Amino acid sequence: MIAMHNFRTFRKFILPAAAAGLLFYGRLTAGIPGTSPTGGKLLEMTYPFDARTIYWPTAKPFTVTKLEWRVNQGGWWYASNNYGASEHGGTHVDAPIHFFEKGRTIDQIPLGEWIGPAIKIDVVAECVNNREYQLTVKDVKRWEAKHGRVPVNSWVLMYTGIDTKYYPDPQKVLGTLKKGDAALAELSFPGFSAEVATFLVKERNIKGIGLDTPSIDHGQSKDFQVHRICFAADKLAIENIASLDKLPEKGAMLYVIPMLIKDGTGSPARIFALLP
Numbered sequence: 372m373i374a375m376h377n378f379r380t381f382r383k384f385i386l387p388a389a390a391a392g393l394l395f396y397g398r399l400t401a402g403i404p405g406t407s408p409t410g411g412k413l414l415e416m417t418y419p420f421d422a423r424t425i426y427w428p429t430a431k432p433f434t435v436t437k438l439e440w441r442v443n444q445g446g447w448w449y450a451s452n453n454y455g456a457s458e459h460g461g462t463h464v465d466a467p468i469h470f471f472e473k474g475r476t477i478d479q480i481p482l483g484e485w486i487g488p489a490i491k492i493d494v495v496a497e498c499v500n501n502r503e504y505q506l507t508v509k510d511v512k513r514w515e516a517k518h519g520r521v522p523v524n525s526w527v528l529m530y531t532g533i534d535t536k537y538y539p540d541p542q543k544v545l546g547t548l549k550k551g552d553a554a555l556a557e558l559s560f561p562g563f564s565a566e567v568a569t570f571l572v573k574e575r576n577i578k579g580i581g582l583d584t585p586s587i588d589h590g591q592s593k594d595f596q597v598h599r600i601c602f603a604a605d606k607l608a609i610e611n612i613a614s615l616d617k618l619p620e621k622g623a624m625l626y627v628i629p630m631l632i633k634d635g636t637g638s639p640a641r642i643f644a645l646l647p
């Protein structure tokens with residue numbers, strides 16, 4: 372039995388500290404999923420946007436400025452912020468225009484096209500030993516041997532473990548703490564291979580690809596072939612997707628909801644899965 376003063380200490384200090392700890396943990400991993408009105412289980416797959424959000428080292432990072440946050444002269448509470456950032460950072464999508472001159476912009480892609488079945492190809496073991504690991508056609512065929520053919524119009528998600536283990540530590544996610552052009556030579560993380568991108572857009576009628584790293588091309592790519600192949604084929608892409616460790620290898624429905632930026636080449640997106 373807990374003595375009364377100990378119980379008070381528990382209630383007064385320990386419980387709030389535990390709650391704050393949970394909140395802090397939540398801020399670093401993903402948002403709060405809640406429940407689906409249709410009764411299915413939701414998986415939040417978005418990292419929160421704050422000063423630590425991972426951006427390409429040459430891109431403008433996310434900033435938020437508190438403007439008021441006070442009881443005003445009328446006697447009621449009022450709060451608002453300003454925010455700004457590059458389109459390409461944190462959990463976000465790429466539109467085909469990003470690497471294909473005639474490609475569609477964010478506002479030209481219908482909402483329904485962003486929603487579809489997701490499959491997950493787990494290459495965490497390969498990426499542990501090789502931060503520049505590139506997904507192969509063999510990896511896709513291995514998935515198909517277990518689960519059947521990649522479903523038409525699906526998101527093909529590569530699970531590397533990089534963001535899942537390290538986000539938002541820039542040294543471990545990007546491979547460098549540097550900013551600007553000086554960082555580019557040090558970028559290091561896994562991605563898709565040109566070979567598998569060609570296979571998926573030509574041999575499998577997919578919707579798009581995504582992964583838990585900052586780019587669908589691996590860190591040391593110099594020619595961004597995966598971006599060029601996917602977007603020339605009018606496919607979509609997701610980068611820095613969260614919670615891939617909790618997504619099943621097949622059966623989930625992925626909801627990708629980008630901010631509707633007119634002429635957007637990419638956009639921050641709220642991404643969640645409805646689990647089977």
Ligand SMILES: [Zn+2]
Binds near residue numbers: 458459460463464610
């Ligand atoms: Zn991007």
